[in-house]
Amino acid sequence: MKRPALSMVVLALAASFTLAAQALAQTDPLPSWNDGPAKKAIVEFVQATTTQGGPQFVPPGERIATFDQDGTLWVEQPVYSQVMYCLDRVPAVVKAKPELAEGEPFKTVMSGNREAIAKLSMKDLEKLLVATLTGMPTEEFRAEAKKWLDTARDPRWKRPYTELTYQPMQEVMKYMRANGYKTYIVTGGGQDFVRVYAEEIYGVPPEQVVGTAGGTKYGYDKAGKPFLLKEPRLLLNDDKAGKPEGIHLMIGRRPRAAFGNSAGDKEMLEYTKAGDGARLAMLVLHDDATREYAYGPAKGLRASKVGTFPQSLYDQAGKQGWVVISMKSDWKQIFSFD
């Protein structure tokens, strides 16, 4: 027998290293998580629902997992990134319609006075959303949002907003998908806005993004080409009770697992847990001021209007078997760039 050439030996060794690395990766699907009840709950749920013949087995078609976005999959403080988008769009809107410049809330936004902007009323904010998110064809909106996402930077990390996703949650989504789960984003944010980047940054395609949605109107341009115009007509306010309502409308199945981080996710988690068999409900608690932010007011953390996690939600989680994820103690790493 001829001795194998050195190159063959190297190839064989490389192959066995690859296999060993794969085996190692398989032993821990959630490397950014510290061992603890949260990590354990996720792994046990996935194992139980995918063990063929087991008492909690879930057929692949019914494996639906829903994830809130702001504060659950990426940073939401100090202000939702979509609100930053709307504020940044105001100069272009005013340029196109100069008559807006003297009226509110445009005058205040154009002044650049941050304190005054932070005090805008809900009604003024709505005017801002209507002016910056509706009135244009869907494809024009998509192009504008994409351009902004490519250039805008978060003030604290000086990085694109799309890099501020939580590495541990990215791992959960990948782990669930690898086990036959369809992962959905169910967000209070704008459905059309989140769809612009969800596929690239989370691997979640547009048809698996459920969000606050307005109507569109079908029409034709001068050349006779059809387009959809974004209208200021709210179809779904995908927050609080709107989340299970949106899940029924867009998915039509009750989730097996749901992840959130605030009072806006309460009904989605209740609805998920009310189904038969194994169900998983989890809430991210932002208790890490050093590596990210700390806010509640649950557990004595500072209160926040953005992503409020009240003590009552914390107590309900305890009573109903929802698992609270402590960012500080459950997450080894927060961002991929850490």
Next chain:
Amino acid sequence: MKRPALSMVVLALAASFTLAAQALAQTDPLPSWNDGPAKKAIVEFVQATTTQGGPQFVPPGERIATFDQDGTLWVEQPVYSQVMYCLDRVPAVVKAKPELAEGEPFKTVMSGNREAIAKLSMKDLEKLLVATLTGMPTEEFRAEAKKWLDTARDPRWKRPYTELTYQPMQEVMKYMRANGYKTYIVTGGGQDFVRVYAEEIYGVPPEQVVGTAGGTKYGYDKAGKPFLLKEPRLLLNDDKAGKPEGIHLMIGRRPRAAFGNSAGDKEMLEYTKAGDGARLAMLVLHDDATREYAYGPAKGLRASKVGTFPQSLYDQAGKQGWVVISMKSDWKQIFSFD
């Protein structure tokens, strides 16, 4: 060398027969179709869009195909099966609310006078839809609809409505799925109604059914268990311009291929064909009174209010490169039981 046992020879032969059968099946993915321009258009489209490196290649994630249901995937004459469901539900509704019995349209429906029922106004029909499709929890509606589907029979074929799907279209859906397409139903029928059976009879899961949809309201029963109540509040009228609007809302991507059979599908086909690259738009023409029904009024066929295919739609198809499927000449077989 020992001679192989007879059983081994049989097994080997069986295996090679299976392979041969599979190879044969692969040569014709659409056995219920006669050779002709319609079959050719489907096969060429699928081959062109799935040939890696080819000029018309479409990445798997973008492979979206939408199918109208009534008249495209199953029989819609003489009356949509969902209307039959609503009529059949009236006695139960009147029993629960006896005060309805003396008012219209319930009085006429309860009389059983078919001619009078056929003449009910649009407004009366709407009252009927509201009374039979809303006001109950989503799960109760689902159970009622399922029970009806299991027992109701089409008067002509004396079979469950769910058996009256077109074998050639079933083959198209399977063929497209085998080539990485996500198949969606986009129907003017009720989204919740079609979701009850679409997975079982078409292999289309609930989350891939887009239809006329009403709002739901989240609430709790006496035991504190959450449920969604079906409300008489129209969110999406998924017909005509409502089809591309519904596609944007529920899918968020422009289809690559769309199939319809009536004026209600015009905008969906226009929207599909207005995209870049390879796009397929097809219309089923019911021109086979012997094996199914013949109606138009296109091509001089009898006019019908149900599933109207006007001559203008036929002419538009010719101008815009949409392919018309002749049920009579393109389909070798109509139903699986033929």
